[in-house]
Amino acid sequence: MTRGRIRAKLRQSHLYTFTCFRQGTADAEAPHSFDGPGFSRIVYCNQPQVHSKKPLYYTSNNISTTKYNIITFLPKAIFEQFRRVANLYFLLAAILSLTPVAPFSAVSMIAPLAFVVGLSMAKEALEDWRRFIQDMKVNTRKASIHKGNGVFGFKPWQRIRVGDVVKVEKDQFFPADLLLLSSSYDDGICYVETMNLDGETNLKVKRSLEVTLPLDDDGTFNDFRATIKCEDPNPSLYTFVGNFEYERQVYPLDPSQILLRDSKLRNTAFVYGVVIFTGHDSKVMQNATQSPSKRSRIERKMDQIIYILFTLLVVISLISSIGFAVKTKYQMPDWWYLQPNNTTNLYNPKKPALSGIFHLVTALILYGYLIPISLYVSIEVVKVLQATFINQDIHMYDEETGNTAQARTSNLNEELGQVDTILSDKTGTLTCNQMDFLKCSIAGSAYGSGSSEVELAAAKQMAIDLEEQGNELSNFPMHKNSTGDSWNNTSALGATEIELETVVTSKDEKEHKHVIKGFSFEDIRLMGGNWSKEPNADVIELFLRILAVCHTAIPERNEEIGGFNYEAESPDEGSFLVAAREFGFEFCKRTHTSVHVRERYVSSGQPVEREYQILNLLEFTSKRKRMSVIVRDEDGQIFLLCKGADSIIFDRLAKNGRMYEEATTRHLNEYGESGLRTLALAYKKLEESEYSAWNSEFMKAKTSIGPDRDAMLERVSDAMERELILVGATAVEDKLQKGVPQCIDKLAQAGLKLWVLTGDKMETAINIGFACSLLRQGMKQICITVNPDVQTQDGKENLLLFTTDQAVKENILMQITNNSQMIKLEKDPHAAFALIIDGKTLEHALADDMKHQFLGLAVDCASVICCRVSPKQKALVTRLVKEGTGKTTLAIGDGANDVGMIQEADIGVGISGVEGMQAVMASDFSIAQFRFLERLLVVHGHWCYKRIAQMICYFFYKNIAFGLTLFYFEAFTGFSGQSVYDDWYMLLFNVILTSLPVISLGVFEQDVSSEVCLQFPALYQQGPRNLFFDWYRIFGWMGNGLYTSLIIFFLNIIIFYDQAFRSAGQTADMSAVGTTMFTCIICAVNCQIALTMSHFTWIQHLFVWGSITTWYIFLLLYGMTSPLFSGTAYQILVEALAPAPMYWCATLLVIVTCNLPYLVHISFQRSFNPMDHHIIQEIKYYRKDVEDQYMWTRERSKARQETKIGFSARVDAKIRQLRGKLQKKQSPTATNVQTPLS
């Protein structure tokens, strides 16, 4: 409130360029004339009752993002469920089970289907319910509405109607799309934060029409009437066309009067607005799109397996129906006990073909157990639980932003374990997008002794390298004498590991030291007012003044510390203002025409508040790359103050303004090398007459209407921003996010490739590349650019655009092929290449005829940096990598410009930092910091991949094992379609008796603990190499299923063949054989899963052994129910089976026989061909890591993929270099020195 009061009643309309348009425009601009389709909306302001009836009835402000409502839920959700082929198959089977064709009772087909579909639907319903609750929260939010007679009262959002006048107060959200009528500022401007719309954090200014300015009090709305005619609802956030009819005058409306729903009022006490679009008509709701649904590689492969199984199903169904037809035709006439002459078409020996066809249907239903009905639902359950674990991971919780990692879609968890290439945005992802003012160059002298992170990292690395050298040298004599010389190598590596960790910690300490956000300048020559004693004090003063005046920021009083915070459009600007404040030029107030700066340390020593009258403001655009203000100071002098990209400014310097050019250029290069962002500052003094001449020109340009207005403005501004005098340059550090170099290092060790796609310029990108160890000295940098020579030459000689284009293309192609050739010819196995390419070149390189060559080159390079790329190019590059390499790609980014790439990649990860929600909304996973990517991939990805892979394999195994026994039995029943099991057993098989253990496998299995995953990044490669879900393994499991089914069936059949199975003389009937076989299946598959698991918590124990117990309990209870219900299974356990030792003997024999080959297989594999995780499990099991910490550390540092990027690669390169030198020295004397590392 206080802040609002300070600024209340100010006229600020002159501050912003566009507001200047207003002068004299009210009559110059005619109202839009439109009618016809697309522009039919009429809004009667302050008369919402008009809109409660047709034809002016518009949708209510009630929003609903739910997919279903109570009525549509059932049909729609059911429809969704049966779009899956497998479910459709089961539905058909269930329908057919109502006919006599069915081999089972209808309930045993319908119940599991109902259960599975019901569960999926329950999940849908729950998710929808959550959405509903969220909607309700929004819908019931209160807003202040004009209730008539100038009285405002609160109403829930959902009851707001079109035409309502709404009063929105500071920091509140707009309840609908509003037309701004007036604000607490008397010029009707207000500030809006649109983070939820476009992800931009800076404030935007909206301003009302001049005619509505008097409506700034509750009372004035008593008899306010107006009409708005405007466009129909549409999703375009940045356009709006409409007319406002008020007091018989028509005024045109444009987007600057529209306050969009879900944006927030900031820095303004209140606004009045009239509702134009409500609810789903509002722009933000029109904009809501579903992100494309993605499926993981494993799931796509799983579909193939399902097709294989379907084929198998059809094949065995055909076999049995042909068998049935043959039996029916030739043998059944003799089977008098079936009354073959008195039969239906299902068993008609006279029509064997027809009976055979009927039987085919029967068989297709009967063998349906080959297709695991519960597979999809189990996987869904597992994935949701896995996602919950990701969300709950405390190690991926960011204290600063309070964000957890979020799996926004759960169906890509396992894909995280198979990533091959990471495509990363730079700003906001690798870097914080927080600028620290670090250095400056004023009047040709450099200030600022602080060092950037790049410099720090380099220094640290130097220190390490030196130490290495020391170690090597001191170790060397001993080395020569010792027998096992690998020891010494590893000690060096061990040291590296430790050093790497100290780098991390020291950086953390450094971060704590910063007190002032955005300012880490250290130089006593400028600090504390000392600048006035410098030789160029006047230039320094000017420099600081430019910092304090030339910007578009708004100061905000910070009540707690009494200073000012700045709301700036870009973080650079913010850091300049903070710097200026620290140097004694505190920007404290902005009015519509002026900027107030409180200047200290001017000769008197007392703070003086100076006012700079802002005459014009030439805004920053990405095209202009500069901004200027024209100010009049207190002495009446007019200055143009300009800041911009160095190249642009240098082009515009006056002859007498190049005094410091040389020195400044040198400094700029230095800054660039240390990874800093630079801007040059310049000024120019204007004569009154000169200015007014220009100003009239400028005003003309501004008020002109037509397509060339922008060009005119551009030209006029350009004319002014010439003949500048260079003052100096600034260098701000785009801070790397915490832990980024370490994370990149680890990811590289895990064998992942990292591409950086950035909108920044090449130099900055290269600097950042060095800072995060993507690049290092000694790496061959391949820069592919549009060769300027070619361009200029052709431009001069050949004016035909086509030829130029062609030449450029050929040139690029040549560069690509030459470099590819060079890489191929490279002999040194350790040579690393880095590809750097810019957006313009990329445009050509991504063309269809060249992209494969480009990709080929890029894949051969250790790191790839694409600079100056547009969002669209980001998406195109992503697609190229995804489709060209066929590997899994992951795109990570934070801003709206990364959305395309995030949606295109196999996995999109959004950084939920400061940059708003766009990227997160489009992403599949969101994390708070780049460094959490390591844990997300290396721990969760690795686990989820293995879990899902094992789970699916096991699923197919168990269903094959079960389904085929039905087939074998068929052969013994004359292929008649009779099943040996009770319907209820089959019903419970997938749903209850085998589902929980496999879910616990999918949720809780861990081959190694999370620490080990992180310590041995090489383990991650098991995923991208797809070791756990290759065809070899899948068919292995299927074979195991086949074997199990054969054993279960035939052993039981032979054991229970014809003789008595118990001492009381009874022979085994079908139910006894069936029940014993089923017992064997349940026990065998559950023992199998126990053998598969390597990690047993109480949950796994409970589920696995509980499933077996459940079977016996079920059998007991089922036998106790009425015989009408349980049929032949009545009392079967108690009376027939349990007292018979034969039953138990048979079960034991079958279980052991089924699992023995697998046990032999895994024992053999572990003994002779152990995989890495086996060995690590053993090390952990015997606590060798504790006993022999040295070995553990050594292996940890060895356990990484051959990598050419990252810290470790740097170290390796250094070691190789030193070793090479040493070897040269030593080789004549000591021939036995080996280099085991290389």
Added chain:
Amino acid sequence: MDPNGGSSSAGAADGASDPAAARRRHSKKPKYSRFTQQELPACKPILTPGWVISSFIFVGIIFIPIGLASLFASERVVEIVHRYDTDCVPASYRNDMLAYIQSNETNKTCTRTFLVPKQMKSPVYIYYQLDNFYQNHRRYVKSRSDKQLRSRASENDTSSCDPEDVTANKSAIVPCGLIAWSLFNDTYGFSVNNTLLGVSKKNIAWKSDQQHKFGSDVYPKNFQSGGLIGGAKLNSSIPLSQQVDLIVWMRTAALPTFRKLYGKIEVDLEANTELTVVIENNYNTYSFGGKKKLVLSTTSWIGGKNDFLGIAYITLGGLSLFLAISFLLIYIIKPRPLGDPTFLSWNRNPAGHFNFN
């Protein structure tokens, strides 16, 4: 999971004043629990050579005794199997056995004698064995009505009994269905040295069947009264719960070759006794070429004579011991110290190329 709903409301949630936001921020922090952090205490068994060898030995030493015991038990069982389907047809009908069995005039009585090879301790179970008889055919299995068998009230519940559900004049057949209709009707009478041996039918059916599935108030009705006579006729004054032969028959067999309990002889049969059986050979297995056998057998704890179980156990036990020894040898010849890092892929293949298989 919800891109559109989230955008409007999630953003809006952040709009509260700062302390509240801080509180919420704090509350967003996942609570530590061993469950959510996937750090539950777990046992992580690994297959050490010790475990491998001892589990194989364990299987071996458990299985071989079981195998021996069941083989021994099976050896003790005395079993006489006597096929009579062809022998009981007079030589004149051998070429057309079907005509013989279907004719009402032929004499179906047939007397067979055989020696008891070893002493058979009572009870001696009498089975009939049928061959190539698809009692497990779906049409056959389904053709019964449990409801009707159980209580008189559901007498007309014959819908599942097609085609043997009702008589021509639509009154229900009790018991209905193909299973009951095709009831086995050969009978055996035993005598030793012209002394008749009593055949007890007590406890040959499951007690639960007699008590709960076949009603004591349900009497046969309209049974075998149609044009087509299947098998045995039932005494309509005896309730179904006492018709033990029917009860046994109605427990359908799993395989086309099956034995069913006929009765038991409750005296010991000494070795080398000559046993005379008078067979009423009524049942038609000739049309489908099924064999008929009479089986006399004693039982042991594993039931009837079954060497397979014992052999299977011994084989598996032997195999396990063999595997145990092989693994032992392998571990001795080519030991791999557990947790030896030299077997890690990066050490086995120092070129940096991983080989996981």
